[in-house]
Amino acid sequence: MAADVGPDTKALGATLAATVHTCMSSALPSIEYVGSDAWVRAQVQTRFFEALLDAVAKPKPRRSSFTDFVWRSSLTPLQVEHHADWLDAWYLTYNHTTWRATQSLETVQLPVPAPVAGHGRYTYPSGDTYVGDFLDGQRHGRGTYTVSATGYTYVGDWVHDCRHGTGVLTYNNDATHQGTYTGSWADDVRCGDGLFQEGDRFVYKGRWKRNVFHGLGHLADAKRGFNYDGEFLDGRPHGVGKATYSSDASFATYSGEWAHGCFDGVGTLQYRDGSVYAGTFVKGERHGQGTFSDPTTGDDYDGDWINDTRHGFGKATSGASKESREGPWRANTMVQGHGQDWILLYPSGDKYSGELQQGRPWGSGTCRYANGSVYTGDWVDGLRQGHGIFVNHDGATFDGQWRNGQPTTGDAPVYVEISLTEDNATCTQDDAPTSAPTTITYPNGDTYAGGLRQGKRHGRGKYISKASQHTYDGMWDMDRRHGHGVLTSGAHDFVYDGAWVHDTRTGLGKCILRGVETYTGAWHANAFHGTGTYTTADGAVYSGEFEHGLKHGVGTLRSADGSTYQGEFAKGQKHGLGTLTYANGDLYTGSFAHNARDGDGTLVTSTDTFVGAWRADVKHGHGVLTRPDGTTKDGVWQCDAPVDGPWTITFPTRSVYAGDCVGMRPHGHGVCKYANGDVYSGAWVHGVRSGWGVCVFGNGDVFDGEWTQNHVSLHGTGTLTLANGTVHAYNGATSPS
Known part of the structure; x- marks a missing residue:
């Protein structure tokens, strides 16, 4: 076997690598055994490996090249190739005589040379034809060349056998590939102005x-x-x-x-x-x-x-x-969020500067209204909520707590202030009608037209505030709004049409904010409370539960960006378990906190699936990434990036790697169990076996040594232990022991 191994050590290395790999991962199916004795088979296998290793350690000298024959050797090529003894026997055979006859120079047909000069027609040995001008035996001038094999033709100028000047190249492979080039040529290539057409x-x-x-x-x-x-x-x-x-x-x-x-x-x-x-x-x-x-x-x-x-x-x-x-x-x-400042311009002319969440004022911010008023303070879900300072366009100032967009006094919140206090909106006993419908003008200029009872607004009536131009048109009960009524702010930026209980919006009702945002549903104590639907100015729609004016409970939010969230809310934010479907089709199912993916969750995209931990809307913690081809990568993430260190990777072939990784690729020390039964433990570099490692093959053979680019290093050190106990040790070009 060793005598058949080629002398080129580089080619031998490639052959050996392929052969060693085949022999280590199988039972040498290429060897034909005579008989079935196990001992005979073991000897054949042992001799096979010894021959391979011996060929690496002691390569034969290179054969003489043809150059050596011409310049350095007196031997003929046949003598160099086959040696003298073999040739002596060959010369005596009938086959040699026949061979000499077929190789005789008399049988070689020399081609007819091309015309030296002038105009002519010439057929080349390939069958190609040329009709045109010649000079010094070359195509030179004007002529037509036709390729016999393809039918391509060129009609045009030639210079020293090259297309040069102007000409037309036509080709016709089949019905779908027909074309022409008409234009300039230089040194046998298209160069200059030209027109190329395929129909x-x-x-x-x-x-x-x-x-x-x-x-x-x-x-x-x-x-x-x-x-x-x-x-x-x-x-x-x-x-x-x-x-x-x-x-x-x-x-x-x-x-x-x-x-x-x-x-x-x-x-x-x-x-x-x-x-x-x-x-x-x-x-x-x-x-x-x-x-x-x-x-x-x-x-x-x-x-x-x-x-x-x-x-x-x-x-x-x-x-x-x-x-x-x-x-x-x-x-x-x-x-968005804390510390991220935005500027919002509304069609009404209002301008907000400050923090946002979900595209709405949320956090600290300032709104300058079109009428000249200014509010600076806290916001929640687009409404003034918390502490704030409001300076009216007339100079009046309110510094205090706000709820649902309006100032609060003690425990009596109101959405739109309509002055109904004792000192400016109450009839005196002398001028107050007792029950008949009437029109009253109060000392502060406010007016009321409607029913009265015992001098108080009762039944149906309309109230107009002179200072603010707020109006209420609806039912009253002893000076308090009670029943169905419509409240309209003086600036017409708030309209409520619905139920009232003891001067508060309580029950079912509909409101319009700034002429573009709407809420329809249940109210309690002047706030959204219960089940309702809220539509924002940008077209986002929330349908679900509210509590004290904020999204709270279970609901569905269809955002303006095309995404849809179904799940739990708390204090106006996505919080709890939910499903978020993005506009591009990506799907996240899992935990949320403060409007962000947070906790355990699954994200399915067009490129992969991630199941694991999230924090502040990014992958953070343990997780498993699955590719479309079935590859899974199990490890730790931080701030949406994989952390270098221990990972477990399962490949589509069902091979499993466990060990060090960099950029989710094996790098460092790791163990890979292959689907064919092989097990490798050792060094890895950029996803391949490189360095020192031990591989136990499925057939029982063991290689302990150096690896390069996923293969046994042909010039490294190692020990091969066969399944039968035979040990071969080698170091680079030294012979195995």
């Missing part, structure tokens, strides 16, 4: 260089639905140009700068749905400063982009609500 399916007209589009040109590719006018470099759009897409699912047109076939620089991209992005691109993605607008919805964004997502500082305007939000973004998401 109506593919047309390019413009500059060429080294057989590819290069310079200004027009490309019409009907097969891909792509038209381009502009500059090219090495066959791809590069420079300034305009592209039109007729078949692309996303793009319609792009006009601007290109680099190596990608949008790169300043440009304008119009999408298939009519939306438009104008700004900077990098490698085909929106990156830098740019404006995105959607004429269908009226939404637009003007600001920073990174890797095709809104990232940085930007301003988004909703076409539905006409509200604009200006602040920091990260990966298409508004960065």
Whole structure:
């Protein structure tokens, strides 16, 4: 066996690696055993490995090359190849005589040479033909060349056997591949101005260089639905140009700068749905400063982009609500919460500056109203809630607690203040009617028209506050609103139509805030309380339970960004167990805290599935990531990134790795149990076995030594112990012991 091993040590190394791998992982199926005696088989196997290792340790000298024969040796090539003894026997055979006859020089047909000069016709040994001008035996001048095998033809100028000048190349492979090139040539390649056509399916007209589009040109590719006018470099759009897409699912047109076939620089991209992005691109993605607008919805964004997502500082305007939000973004998401300042502009002219949650004022902030009033203080879910200072446009100031958007006095909260106090809105005994419907003007200028009882507003009546222009039109019970009624603020930014109990909004009712936000459902003590539906200015809709004016309990929130959350809420925030379906189809099911994924949860995306721990909306803690091909990676995450250290990886083949990882790839020390029964324990580098390691093969053989790029190192140190107990030790090129 050793005599058959080739002398090239490099080739031998590759052969040995493949053979050793085969022999270590199987029972040597390529060896044919005679008989069934186990001892005989063991001897054959042992001899097989010894021969392989001996070939590595003591390679034969290289055979002499043909160059050696010409310059250094007097031996013939046959003598070098087959040795003298073998040739002596060969020369005496009938086969040798026959061989000499077939190899005789007289049987070789020399080709007819091409015409030296002038005009002529010539057929080459390949069957190709040329009709045209010759000079010095070469194609030179004007002529037609036809390729016999393909039918390709070239008609045009030639210089020293090369196409050079102007000419037409025509090819016709089959019915679907027919085309022509008409234009300039230089040194046998298309170079200069030219027109290339494949019927109506593919047309390019413009500059060429080294057989590819290069310079200004027009490309019409009907097969891909792509038209381009502009500059090219090495066959791809590069420079300034305009592209039109007729078949692309996303793009319609792009006009601007290109680099190596990608949008790169300043440009304008119009999408298939009519939306438009104008700004900077990098490698085909929106990156830098740019404006995105959607004429269908009226939404637009003007600001920073990174890797095709809104990232940085930007301003988004909703076409539905006409509200604009200006602040920091990260990966298409508004960065909200404590310390993140935003500016909100409402269609009413009101302007809010401060913290947000869920796109609404939440935290500390200041609102400057269109009428000149200013509020600075705490906000919850878009309403003034907590401590705040309000300065009215007339200079009046309130510094205190707020609830559901209105100031509170003691334990008697009101949403819209209508003065009904003893000193300015009560009839005196002398001028108060007792029961008949009437119209009353109070000392402060307020008016009431309706029923009375014992001098108090009772029954149906309408009250108008002169100072604020607030109105209430509905039922009364002894000076208190009670029953059904409609309350309208003087600025018409709040309208309530519903039930009242003892001067508070209690029962079922509907309110309209700022003319664009609505709530329909149950109320208690002037606050949303019970089951109801709230629609925000940007089109988000919440249907579910409320408590004291805030989302609390179980509900469904359909946000303006297209996402939907179904689950538990607490104090206005997603909190508890829930399911969040994103606009792109991603799905998260698990725990939430303070509007963020927090606790145990499962996120399913188009690329992978993650099951594990979350904190503050990012992967944090132990988790398992599953790829579409079935690969699972079990380890620890921190701040949405995998932590280098111990991991367990299960591959689609059902092989399992447990050990050190860097970037979720085996790196360091680890153990891998393969599906075929092999077990490797040792060093890994960038996902492959490299360094010192021990592998116990499924057939019982054991290799303990050095590995390189997932294979036994051919020039390293190691010990091979066969299943029968035979041990082979070797070190680089030394012989095994």
